[in-house]
Amino acid sequence: MEHEMRAEYAEADSPPKDAPVKLWHMVRLDGTQAMCGRELQPEAAVQPADAWGTAAAEPFCHSCGALYLREVA
Numbered sequence: 001m002e003h004e005m006r007a008e009y010a011e012a013d014s015p016p017k018d019a020p021v022k023l024w025h026m027v028r029l030d031g032t033q034a035m036c037g038r039e040l041q042p043e044a045a046v047q048p049a050d051a052w053g054t055a056a057a058e059p060f061c062h063s064c065g066a067l068y069l070r071e072v073a
Contacts, residue, residue, distance in 0.1 A: 036063035
């Protein structure tokens with residue numbers, strides 16, 4: 001199964017341009033529900049799953065990280 005990272009923003013409304021990311025979550029490719037269960041905005045920024053574990057993915061949701069590792073291991 002393929003994955004990507006999707007941003008969660010501090011503001012609940014549509015993310016303003018250049019808004020800081022509150023947390024990065026892992027989602028199944030093109031999805032909006034994080035592996036931890038949080039529903040994310042379809043227009044939120046995304047990164048490839050390969051960025052997981054790098055500085056680009058910080059701060060990262062710990063729950064999503066644990067579930068991601070179990071799924072790809």
